[in-house]
Amino acid sequence: MKCYQILFSPTGGTEKVAAAITQNWPEVQTIDLSSTSTDFASFFIESGSLVLVAMPSFGDVAPQLALDRFAQINGNRAKCVLVAVYGNRAYGSTLVQMEDTANAAGFQVIAAISAVAEHSIIHEYAAGRPNAEDCKQLSAFGTKIFEKALSGSLAVPAIPGKRPYKKSSSGFVPSADSHCTNCGLCAEKCPAQAISKDNGKVTDKSKCISCMRCVSICPVHARSLNKVTVSVVASAIKKACSVQKSNELFL
């Protein structure tokens, strides 16, 4: 069985979760939804394949940019596993939104997972997750899913989440301080092409999806969110984030 992982992982948490789930799968080909140079409509997924699709939850929904790119891939009736990764607050409608997109793109959803990873804005929430215990559990989920795919079962899992879902919205636009050397890495790696290639201090607010990739990859740590905004958000979600959430498998 041919295996794929279709990933949107701006700061690496989603990628870690996906790696744990697919640990015992045969060779896995990666399709990176953060790429700005890929023609996603050109992918041909073989019908017998098993495809993992993983995205972070941003404000209870999936990042629209990632959904739009995923929607271009022709699922060709391949079996599909949806993974929503979140920072220990909540994942809301993320999985059902991914389910609707997967079905419309021609995939057959046979499983879904919600998994916790370090919060990419408030790093003290879910710090260090997925940890070794998470990875062991996620890998066991992956094995169960692989067995279901091998069995040929197309039973559709009951996936939690509200429809209709709210629109994804952002608003946290990172800025660069005087340490910025204008190296261009953030502009090159920004999934939304929101940062000027000529001047790293210029960000197009209408394009920025607040994914935090630029903050996480800046080699001189010149990029950050407004500290007051971060502390307001941290207080607002503190209660919801204080109870450690478990990873969930819907099979």
Ligand SMILES: Cc1cc2nc3c(=O)[nH]c(=O)nc-3n(C[C@H](O)[C@H](O)[C@H](O)COP(=O)(O)O)c2cc1C
């Ligand atoms: C703009 C934004 C919104 C987020 N919204 C939520 C949320 O609603 N619930 C939650 O638990 N975590 C939320 N998070 C945390 C991410 O879902 C989590 O850190 C995820 O692991 C990030 O994936 P990545 O490391 O692959 O980028 C948010 C993060 C960002 C940047």
